[in-house]
Amino acid sequence: MSTQTDKRPVPSMEQVSALSRVSNRLREGVRAQAMQIVLVWLAIAAVFSILSPTAFLDAANARNIATSVSILAVLGVGTTFIIITAGIDLSMGSVLVFSGVVSSMVMERMGDSQGWGVAIVGIVVALLSGLAWGLINGILIAKAKVPPMIVTLGTFGAALGLAQVLTGGLDLRTVPDVLVDSVGFGSLFGVPSLVIIAAIVVTLGIITLKRTRFGLHTCAVGSNPEGCRRVGINVDRHLIKVYALAGLLAGLAGVLNLAFFRSTTIAGNSLVNLDVIAGVVIGGTSLFGGVGTVFGTTVGLFIPATLRNGFVILGVQPYWQQVVVGAFLIGAVYFDQVRRAAAMRGTSTSSRFTRIFHPNRKDS
Amino acid sequence: MTDTPVYEAVNIDRSYGHVRALQGVCFDVRPGEVSALIGDNGAGKSTLVRILAGAEPPDAGTILFDGTPFTLTNPTDARVRGIETVYQDLALANHLDPIQNMYLGREIMKPGLLGKLGFMQRAEMRDHGRTEFTSLGATVDNFSGAVAGMSGGQRQAIAVARAAAWASRVIFLDEPTAALGVVQTKGVMDLIRRIRDKGIAVVLISHSMPQVLEISDRIHVLRQGRRVAMYEAGKTNLEELVGAMTGALDGKDVA
Numbered sequence: 001m002s003t004q005t006d007k008r009p010v011p012s013m014e015q016v017s018a019l020s021r022v023s024n025r026l027r028e029g030v031r032a033q034a035m036q037i038v039l040v041w042l043a044i045a046a047v048f049s050i051l052s053p054t055a056f057l058d059a060a061n062a063r064n065i066a067t068s069v070s071i072l073a074v075l076g077v078g079t080t081f082i083i084i085t086a087g088i089d090l091s092m093g094s095v096l097v098f099s100g101v102v103s104s105m106v107m108e109r110m111g112d113s114q115g116w117g118v119a120i121v122g123i124v125v126a127l128l129s130g131l132a133w134g135l136i137n138g139i140l141i142a143k144a145k146v147p148p149m150i151v152t153l154g155t156f157g158a159a160l161g162l163a164q165v166l167t168g169g170l171d172l173r174t175v176p177d178v179l180v181d182s183v184g185f186g187s188l189f190g191v192p193s194l195v196i197i198a199a200i201v202v203t204l205g206i207i208t209l210k211r212t213r214f215g216l217h218t219c220a221v222g223s224n225p226e227g228c229r230r231v232g233i234n235v236d237r238h239l240i241k242v243y244a245l246a247g248l249l250a251g252l253a254g255v256l257n258l259a260f261f262r263s264t265t266i267a268g269n270s271l272v273n274l275d276v277i278a279g280v281v282i283g284g285t286s287l288f289g290g291v292g293t294v295f296g297t298t299v300g301l302f303i304p305a306t307l308r309n310g311f312v313i314l315g316v317q318p319y320w321q322q323v324v325v326g327a328f329l330i331g332a333v334y335f336d337q338v339r340r341a342a343a344m345r346g347t348s349t350s351s352r353f354t355r356i357f358h359p360n361r362k363d364s
Numbered sequence: 365m366t367d368t369p370v371y372e373a374v375n376i377d378r379s380y381g382h383v384r385a386l387q388g389v390c391f392d393v394r395p396g397e398v399s400a401l402i403g404d405n406g407a408g409k410s411t412l413v414r415i416l417a418g419a420e421p422p423d424a425g426t427i428l429f430d431g432t433p434f435t436l437t438n439p440t441d442a443r444v445r446g447i448e449t450v451y452q453d454l455a456l457a458n459h460l461d462p463i464q465n466m467y468l469g470r471e472i473m474k475p476g477l478l479g480k481l482g483f484m485q486r487a488e489m490r491d492h493g494r495t496e497f498t499s500l501g502a503t504v505d506n507f508s509g510a511v512a513g514m515s516g517g518q519r520q521a522i523a524v525a526r527a528a529a530w531a532s533r534v535i536f537l538d539e540p541t542a543a544l545g546v547v548q549t550k551g552v553m554d555l556i557r558r559i560r561d562k563g564i565a566v567v568l569i570s571h572s573m574p575q576v577l578e579i580s581d582r583i584h585v586l587r588q589g590r591r592v593a594m595y596e597a598g599k600t601n602l603e604e605l606v607g608a609m610t611g612a613l614d615g616k617d618v619a
Contacts, residue, residue, distance in 0.1 A: 208482070211483055211484070211486075212481065212482035212483055212484070213471050213473065213482045213483075213484055214482045215482075216460070216464060216468075216471065216484070219457070219459055219460060220457040220459075220460055220464075220468055222459070223457035223458050223459040223460060224455065224456065224457045224458060226453075226455065227455035227456060227457055227468075228457065228468070228469070230419075230439060230449075230451065230455050231455075231468050231469035231470070232439065232440050232443065232469045232470075233468070233469045290457070290458065290459030291459050291510075
């Protein structure tokens with residue numbers, strides 16, 4: 001248990017407050033599910049590294065895992081915001097497909113150019129399409145007061161259906177070469193473009209959630225919408241903005257998907273929503289709203305990807321990954337419930353694990 | 365304490381369908397004074413507070429602020445005039461910390477482009493917020509923890525202190541001690557005295573008669589949508605208040 005190595009000075013009077021502030025920070029950081037989940041992920045990675053040091057612990061393999069997470073991570077950022085408002089989004093996979101389809105169709109109409117002009121128009125079209133679906137979700141949820149689960153289940157079907165109507169159910173493959181070469185398979189200093197783009201989106205997501213008024217209001221709206229109305233926050237408009245943001249990111253994910261697979265992958269994204277929601281929840285975002293982190297979501301998405309990758313390398317049936325991820329998901333929600341119950345009782349969850357970072361721990 | 369009311373309601377009517385919640389209610393509060401609003405369940409106390417807080421409009425009647433009539437269409441109209449309300453159910457965002465709650469909806473933004481992008485002056489809000497909480501004597505030991513993890517008394521103190529920090533003229537407190545223990549109630553009572561001493565008009569709704577008698581300067585009694593009596597706290601007693609609330613003393617109408 002005592003793996004703790006921090007050299008704790010004997011607290012002098014003036015150091016006490018600074019020390020307790022640091023320890024509070026540390027304690028809260030460790031208590032945050034996001035940090036615990038990082039340790040879980042590191043443990044998984046460590047096990048695979050020991051079992052298969054050559055194949056798993058390899059730069060190319062790390063690239064594979066990161067690439068497979070990128071598109072999900074972009075969706076995960078928007079979904080984290082939505083779930084923090086105590087909402088849910090089931091439509092993102094279909095919006096991704098729809099955005100890819102309209103983008104590809106527009107680029108096809110523009111002729112056979114493989115250049116940036118066409119590609120940029122395609123990107124803009126995909127983003128606008130995603131934004132439009134997000135606005136539809138948001139307006140129906142905030143103004144028409146239809147529950148988010150129902151609205152996004154509806155748009156999940158509608159967006160996919162419309163994509164199939166537009167294409168006759170056959171995948172489109174019109175993607176300018178520049179998009180495929182730069183975004184889909186390009187890389188910078190050995191890091192794939194997809195990973196770089198996803199990292200930028202995740203970073204912006206973290207900053208927006210942690211540091212801006214938009215992020216603060218997202219947590220507040222998920223925590224107590226009536227209280228927010230009373231202090232003059234326009235709750236309806238904020239919800240619409242959050243769903244619009246998620247839609248916009250789904251549109252971006254549509255571009256990335258199109259560039260990577262060079263296809264609209266109409267049939268391939270019906271379960272993306274569940275993968276993303278699982279990642280968000282494993283990452284410590286509460287389905288009841290109010291708390292969550294984009295960083296946790298990203299780690300929560302890395303766990304299934306790492307498991308799948310490791311199982312393949314070890315020759316374990318990859319289907320086991322679904323079993324393990326299912327268990328993780330239930331475990332994550334269980335711990336969230338325990339924490340909420342503890343918060344309701346007004347006590348803090350002080351697990352043995354978090355107590356090792358507490359300077360006043362009684363057993364030391 | 366001056367005798368000029370800072371906030372005054374004249375002949376307020378309010379009906380919900382066939383239920384006449386308020387029938388020509390008059391009410392006034394003076395700066396630096398604690399006015400208690402008492403009455404049995406359904407007497408119209410909460411309706412009156414909601415109207416005066418701008419949460420719902422009256423059917424008829426006049427509201428005067430500093431002697432000037434004005435119309436309240438939403439809670440913001442009241443808030444910009446320094447009129448704050450603490451509702452029974454707290455209305456804190458439980459996942460946020462005390463400082464975030466204090467500045468919720470009123471965040472101080474960074475100047476220039478960063479502010480436009482939504483970045484806040486976190487250090488400034490933290491310092492000012494701490495000062496406000498401390499000056500009101502609200503004992504908050506953890507400024508950066510979620511309020512959900514705090515005791516009922518602490519949360520109530522935070523809710524009252526938040527309102528007090530923004531209220532420059534009038535503060536309405538709807539049952540601020542209903543869910544609290546003895547010690548915590550005393551804490552909130554002390555907080556109310558400090559707010560009063562700042563020259564703010566305090567309107568206290570409470571079911572606890574001893575508490576009302578202890579802290580109030582004037583006591584307004586509502587019954588069946590009317591103000592049936594108004595007493596100076598020093599010149600009345602428990603029996604008289606209960607009598608006015610229940611109607612046993614009809615005929616002694618001071619209003």
